[in-house]
Amino acid sequence: DAKGLLISAIRDPDPVIxxxxxxIYRAxxxxxxxxxxxxxxxxxxxVKEGDEITMISWGASVVQCMNAIEQSGRSIELIDLRTISPIDMDTIEASVNKTGRCVIVHEAL
Incomplete structure (x- = not known):
């Protein structure tokens, strides 16, 4: 996704951070x-379909979430936000409506 997002950011007429x-370089x-x-x-x-809980993350934390999900053996839906703003509320709402639960995982410093 990084390559496609970077190309989109370069082409976007608005400022992009x-x-x-x-x-994640060697992760x-x-x-x-x-x-x-x-x-x-x-x-x-x-990233992964599931029906017990929705896990939302972005950046380097997505890989850690995927590893944790595999170890848990639970049916967890993992969403990679990819962009913070604008945010894709349609995908998030559909997932949370399906699972009934949501946890957000981020890099805490």
Whole structure:
């Protein structure tokens, strides 16, 4: 997502602040498509489907959440916000309506 979000940020006519946490540089590896693509600003990504609780996170915490979910053995829906503002309330509301519970995980300093 980082490549697509960065391209979207560069093309956006409005000011954009792009946070790039150093902690995720070597935390995991994913294939990055060579072709140019964008990820629309203001859209969440449901990383993992679940029905017991909605877990919302962003940045480096998403990887930690995924690891915790795998270890828990529970049916937890994980949402990667990807952007803080604008925020994709439609995706969040649909998930929380489905699970009935929500927890927000962030990097505390």
């Amino acid at each position: 792009f946070f790039e946490p150093k902690r 995991f590896r994913e294939e990055v498509p060579e072709d140019e693509y964008t990820v629309p600003i203001g859209t969440c990504r449901v």
